[in-house]
Amino acid sequence: MWHSPLLFKTSKAMIRKILKWTGIVLAVVLLAAICTYTYISVSMKSRMNKAYVFEKESIEIPSDSAALARGKHLVAIIGCQDCHGSNLEGKVMNDDGAIGRLVAGNLTKGAGGLPASYEVSDWLVALRHGVHQDGKPLLFMPSHETALLSQQDMAALIAYCRQIPKIDNTLPENDLGPVAVIMSYLGKMPLLSVEKIDHDKPMIARADSAEGAAQGKYLAVSCSGCHRENFKGGEPLAPGFPPVPDITRAGHLGQWTKAQFIATLTSGKTPEGHVLKNEDMPWKMTAQYTRGELSSLYDYLQSIQ
Ligand code: HEC
Ligand code: HEC
Incomplete structure (x- = not known):
């Protein structure tokens, strides 16, 4: 391929121009990111350092x-x-x-x-x-x-x-x-x-300490931090973790018997054969609930559509 010296010169100038503008755009993006992060970090610091007063x-x-x-x-x-x-x-x-x-x-x-x-x-x-x-x-x-x-x-x-x-x-x-x-x-x-x-x-x-959905609702508060307040699950809790499943009737649980639910939460293995890692789903914690408490949790979760 043959280029005229003039064409070569213009394209070089153009490349230089493009590079210059790319540099400016990148610098602006970077500056905006730094400003946003600084704003977020200052705002979080002030929320973390706020002193609250509650009655003793x-x-x-x-x-x-x-x-x-x-x-x-x-x-x-x-x-x-x-x-x-x-x-x-x-x-x-x-x-x-x-x-x-x-x-x-x-x-x-x-x-x-x-x-x-x-x-x-x-x-x-x-x-x-x-x-x-x-x-x-x-x-x-x-x-x-x-x-x-x-x-x-x-x-x-x-x-x-x-x-x-x-x-x-x-x-x-x-x-x-x-x-x-x-x-x-x-x-x-x-x-x-x-x-x-x-x-x-x-x-x-x-x-309520009687076995049943009311007791289940009280106990399920401990599940809501990860499975969300409506127990419908959602995005992973932090980058690198698995998504959090729906544990209402609409999820796998709808297909499980009470015995299968109890077996899952005490062994870390679901009826579908999925092995739950304790770091993701703390089944070693759920294994310590009494059978009655797990039964109540099942009744409550099954009652949610
Ligand atoms: C998800 C993790 C997590 C769980 C579960 C948890 N804690 Fe904590 N807890 C923390 C962290 C983190 C702190 C420290 C917070 C800080 O210093 O800002 C803390 C602080 C505390 C404090 C305050 C101590 C202080 O220095 O004033 C008490 C009391 C406490 N936890 C008790 C408990 C009890 C009892 C339980 C179980 C019912 C529990 N925690 C469950 C993470 C947890
Ligand atoms: C620390 C967060 C956390 C807490 C607390 C937690 N879970 Fe989980 N749970 C998870 C995650 C994440 C998964 C998915 C793990 C995977 O995909 O391997 C899961 C999976 C499950 C599954 C399997 C669902 C399926 O479709 O296979 C059941 C059932 C379950 N959790 C019930 C509960 C119950 C009941 C509680 C409260 C007693 C609870 N979990 C508390 C995070 C949590």
């Missing part, structure tokens, strides 16, 4: 063995140990560049744990309102779920947690990465439970 509350904390056993059961079925460690000694839940470092605190009275001054009213403010002793929001602590516990269960839970053995475990601070900041800003990660709670709602005195 106290409830009677039992010490009988039945209440302590109930508290221990609640810790198991709500999944406190998945985040706070098997002895509630605290745990770094995640530590990478994108999501950042997420830390669930040491709930014992050992070194690095709850201060000696942590009273029943502080437990209540954490579990019912989603804030620390100083009124600052708890990050990623599902207080909007524990806020719905009955007073009887709340008291049993606190009673149990207050007498667990001390463990020394000093943990690093939370440090959110850019993906966690952006996803939380977009409401796709449950960062600030305090913003989701109806703080004026009183605790119900006690939950």
Whole structure:
């Protein structure tokens, strides 16, 4: 192919022009992205640092063995140990560049744990309102779920947690990465439970303990964080995780018998032969529900279209 020197010159000039404009466009896009991220990050920081004030509350904390056993059961079925460690000694839940470092605190009275001054009213403010002793929001602590516990269960839970053995475990601070900041800003990660709670709602005195859909509804609060409030599932909880399935009658569950449902939640294997990883679907937690509780969950979920 033969080019005239003139044509060659013009095309070179044109390429230079195109490159220049591409550079300008890229720079503008980059600058816009930086500005947006700065705005999002500043706005999230101010929400994370807001100090809330809630009236101090106290409830009677039992010490009988039945209440302590109930508290221990609640810790198991709500999944406190998945985040706070098997002895509630605290745990770094995640530590990478994108999501950042997420830390669930040491709930014992050992070194690095709850201060000696942590009273029943502080437990209540954490579990019912989603804030620390100083009124600052708890990050990623599902207080909007524990806020719905009955007073009887709340008291049993606190009673149990207050007498667990001390463990020394000093943990690093939370440090959110850019993906966690952006996803939380977009409401796709449950960062600030305090913003989701109806703080004026009183605790119900006690939950329906008879087997059936009413008990199932009370228990299903622990599933709603991942399967969504309508239990219809949705997008993955974080990048790299599987989508969350519909667990109402409209999903696979509609085809399952009660026995198959119970087998799935206690073995991690669905009737279709799908193996659930505990990191995705915490079936080791659901395996700790009593048969009666699982039966109630089935009745409730089957009642949703
Ligand atoms: C999804 C993970 C997750 C689950 C499940 C969970 N927590 Fe937490 N919890 C956290 C994180 C993360 C924090 C730390 C928040 C912070 O420091 O901002 C926290 C903080 C707390 C605090 C506040 C401690 C303080 O320093 O003020 C208490 C109390 C607590 N959790 C109790 C519980 C109990 C009891 C359960 C079970 C009923 C539970 N948590 C379940 C993640 C979780
Ligand atoms: C931490 C998030 C999380 C919680 C809490 C959770 N699930 Fe899941 N669940 C998932 C994810 C994610 C999957 C899909 C896993 C996969 O595809 O491998 C799943 C799958 C399932 C399945 C299989 C559905 C199907 O179509 O195969 C059932 C049933 C189920 N969950 C029931 C429950 C119930 C009941 C609860 C509450 C007691 C609950 N889950 C709590 C995340 C969760």
